[in-house]
Amino acid sequence: MPDASENRTWRLGIDVGGTNTDAVVIDGDLNLVAATKSPTTEDVMSGIVAAMHEVIAQIGADAARNIGFAMLGTTHCTNAIVERKRLNKVAALRIGAPATTAISCMADWPVELKDAMRVRDFLVHGGNEFDGREISALSEDEIRDVARVVRDEGFESVAVTSVFSPVSDAHEKRTAAILREELGEGFPITLSSEIGSLGFLERENASILNAALYDVARTTADGFEAALASEGLADVAVYLGQNDGTLMSVDYAKRYPIFTIACGPTNSIRGASFLTQEKDAVVVDIGGTTTDVGVLAHGFPRESMVAVEIGDVRTNFRMPDLVSVGLGGGSLVRQLEDGCVTVGPDSVGYLVTQKALCFGGDTLTATDIVVAKGLAEGVGDPVLVADLDPALVDAAYAEITRIIEDAVDAMKTSAGDVTVILVGGGSILAPDALEGSDNVLRPENFGVANAVGSAIAQVSGQVAKVFSLSETPRDQAIAESKRRACDEAVAAGANPDTVEVVDVEDIPMAYLGDALCIRVKAVGDLML
Known part of the structure; x- marks a missing residue:
């Protein structure tokens, strides 16, 4: 093993499964130097700590000083939703009056989940048509009224969903700005245009779930960092796995905790690719x-x-x-x-x-x-x-x-x-x-492929947006989407010099006139 004086390029990868929590250490040349399995515990974190302690003990304290990165793929957010525990009190703010009154917010949600989130929905005027035209002007007075209720009744986060926000997110962004004026810059706000794509009710649902997971994400990240500190790894760069097989920084994960859901299987898929070199x-x-x-x-x-x-x-x-x-x-x-x-x-x-x-x-x-x-x-x-x-x-x-x-x-x-x-x-x-x-x-080391996938993953950014071709030519729309995807990858923790676009889809929306849905994915390496 390299001595502790070398660059800190080693990686600690941990992935939480339903049965076992796996941990690996990978050196700077991407060789597996230690691996372990530990039973997944009911509280999840103690199982993570046990696996971490065991794998670090395998390499010894001196070699552990080479670890510069720690990656975690965890089920904390999934468990919180399934168990209906530790969820934020959410204000669900829909921008869509008078067009969206026929179906209420969370109409088909399980009652016990709504109760666990202590959720309350609000409807204000605004929203857009499929081509970006306003349904009605955004009512800033109504938004400020909602903000006062949020503050007075102790809501812990807000989920903002506007009609056709994947086409135009202006109303959502202005709403967020008003809410921050009233509630403070650090108040947790989810914008649906940053979470989902076309499909109003489904995008609204995903945004509300994301808003309910802020505290879970924060306590998970803080607990992981504390566990690392207890092993003498307080200054390593920390990343969480997301469900496209890539990583995101802690700050990014705290903003978009819903993206950690189902990261375990994707870690295994990426690990399988790495171990076999199959694409x-x-x-x-x-x-x-x-x-x-x-x-x-x-x-x-x-x-x-x-x-x-x-x-x-x-x-x-x-x-x-x-x-x-x-x-x-x-x-x-x-x-x-x-x-x-x-x-x-x-x-x-x-x-x-x-x-x-x-x-x-x-x-x-x-x-x-x-x-x-x-x-x-x-x-x-x-x-x-x-x-x-x-x-x-x-x-x-x-x-x-x-x-x-x-x-x-x-x-x-x-x-x-x-x-x-x-x-x-x-x-x-x-x-x-x-x-x-x-x-x-x-492949060799098949038993810990999930933790390997967590450790070797890159950082990604994705964009899915609908453009009106009468306003934005196709080439310009694709170029803009590529730029935004690369920006998202950098925001998630990628080295800007290594970011590249790996996937572009442009899908004509036949039922929306001249609309074009563009999906772009960009990935980059960790900032070594």
């Missing part, structure tokens, strides 16, 4: 409880083009295109009365090393099946599962294979065979050959 493949990430299947396209996770539900709320902000199935190393195996064998979806999770038969427990799990077949060398004790009925073992293994093959097939966009990369601690379950694949890869 296009289907990635199968098998954990202790679930299997996530995603697509690696040009080196990055493929994004979903449809609305995604988060905590039973329909949203349209960017999310990875994933299929999740209830198959993991701890999945329970049962033989029904008719002789059929089932695997999952329930699981013993991180308790697999205590409850599985091959570890001396009393529960038949998917791990026992692969150990009994002699396919998991070094895992458990094969003697403890030697008496299992061979027919049961074969049937269970066939079911495991079927579940994986069906999930891979669901993610394919053509009938041809694809490359499949197997990662995750539970990927010992998968066979070396799969129907529909002509190349199955299981």
Whole structure:
């Protein structure tokens, strides 16, 4: 290992899964020098601290001084929404009177989630048509009235959503300026034009969720920085994973916490790409409880083009295109009365090393099946599962294979065979050959691919905006979108000298006249 006098280019990557929290240390040449797994805890942070402490202990205090960057992919925000806990008190401000009165704000939200956020909605005059024309003038007096209620009733954040703000965000920006005049510069405000794309209700929903997560993001980032300080890493650069497989600075994450949701699977996809040097493949990430299947396209996770539900709320902000199935190393195996064998979806999770038969427990799990077949060398004790009925073992293994093959097939966009990369601690379950694949890869260090993906990720910026071609020519609109995407990448923490545009989409909106929706993604390296 390099001595502590060298440049601090080492990276600490941590990723929180449903079963395990993985941590790795990668040196300046991007070699893996340490890795560990620790059970994910109910409060999440103590599991992060344990994994961090263990992986740093592996390299020693002297080598740890080479660490200059720490990356965290965490489930804090996802858990807060699912559990309905630790959410901000949100004022949902809709700019759209009189055009949007037919459907109320949060009309289809679960009641318990609205109650947990103590949310109240407000409607003011303003908004735009699809071509940018004003529906009505923005009512600044109404906004100031809302600001007074927000202040007097102790609301902790505001989510601002204007009609067709992806076309024109002027009303949202002016509203934010007024709110800051009334509430102070540091008051948390979410603008929907910075969160989602076309689809008013879904964009509004995503913005409200983002506004509800400010405190969760702040306490998560502060807790991570405190944990780093306790290990002597108080001055490292800290980044959080976002759900497109890239990183963002702590300050950026505090503004847009919703982008951390589903960063775990995208970390695995990026890690799979790094470990195999493949740029296009289907990635199968098998954990202790679930299997996530995603697509690696040009080196990055493929994004979903449809609305995604988060905590039973329909949203349209960017999310990875994933299929999740209830198959993991701890999945329970049962033989029904008719002789059929089932695997999952329930699981013993991180308790697999205590409850599985091959570890001396009393529960038949998917791990026992692969150990009994002699396919998991070094895992458990094969003697403890030697008496299992061979027919049961074969049937269970066939079911495991079927579940994986069906999930891979669901993610394919053509009938041809694809490359499949197997990662995750539970990927010992998968066979070396799969129907529909002509190349199955299981890279070295597959068990910590998620943490590797967190550690090696770049920083990105994305823009999705609708332009009127009668006002802005196509070439000019694309150039403006590229510039804004690069600016977003720099704002998120990328080195300006390394930022480049990696993806451009321009989609004519047939039902909106001369409108053109442009999506641009730019990525850059960390500021070393």
